[in-house]
Amino acid sequence: MTNLILFGPPGSGKGTQAVTLAEKYGIIHISTGDLFRYEMSNNTPLGLEAKSYMQKGELVPDEVTIGMLGNKVEANPDANGFIFDGFPRTVAQAQALDRLLSDKGQEVAALIALEVDDDEIVARILNRGKTSGRNDDNDELIIRNRIDVYNRETAPVFDYYAQTGKTKRIDGIGSVDEIFQRLCAEIDAL
Numbered sequence: 001m002t003n004l005i006l007f008g009p010p011g012s013g014k015g016t017q018a019v020t021l022a023e024k025y026g027i028i029h030i031s032t033g034d035l036f037r038y039e040m041s042n043n044t045p046l047g048l049e050a051k052s053y054m055q056k057g058e059l060v061p062d063e064v065t066i067g068m069l070g071n072k073v074e075a076n077p078d079a080n081g082f083i084f085d086g087f088p089r090t091v092a093q094a095q096a097l098d099r100l101l102s103d104k105g106q107e108v109a110a111l112i113a114l115e116v117d118d119d120e121i122v123a124r125i126l127n128r129g130k131t132s133g134r135n136d137d138n139d140e141l142i143i144r145n146r147i148d149v150y151n152r153e154t155a156p157v158f159d160y161y162a163q164t165g166k167t168k169r170i171d172g173i174g175s176v177d178e179i180f181q182r183l184c185a186e187i188d189a190l
Contacts, residue, residue: 001106002027002081002190005088006183007158008114009150010143011121011128012172013179017114018085020180025187027081028072035068036060046071066096073104081109089154094161109190111161112183114172118147 006014022029039047050060088094129137136142
């Protein structure tokens with residue numbers, strides 16, 4: 001079983017690559033955004049709990065998000081593995097993910113980070129903003145703030161997994177196919 005974390009700042013291409021990698025390797029793509037939408041639209045207990053926090057403008061607690069991840073893992077007992085996209089975002093979430101997988105006799109095989117410089121990220125997200133319908137994709141100040149939040153709060157997750165030798169850095173600049181080939185080379189080497 002291969003469990004991977006595809007890691008990188010907003011606009012680094014995680015979502016695009018995760019879908020294709022999941023298809024190639026026969027693993028399940030888990031996007032926390034997709035999980036939240038599914039759980040809330042189906043009015044599951046965790047979805048209703050998440051919705052109650054969001055309606056008050058509060059962050060959804062980690063235990064709710066981990067519960068959703070656990071549901072997805074439980075629903076796929078025969079999976080060849082999972083590729084986590086957009087999670088974990090903090091070291092506490094990484095530790096919770098490790099506990100969740102450990103309880104199932106599994107672990108994270110690797111965290112693969114897509115490295116993209118800030119100016120390229122801003123350009124990509126502004127371009128995405130032309131069609132995404134998201135206001136925050138059209139404002140460079142908001143985009144740069146998202147990058148700062150990533151660097152402060154999420155980047156330490158890389159160091160957490162680096163302590164166990166599970167991190168890889170991939171050049172995230174180039175065509176989608178070039179980046180995909182770099183990712184596959186790293187995954188094939190695991």
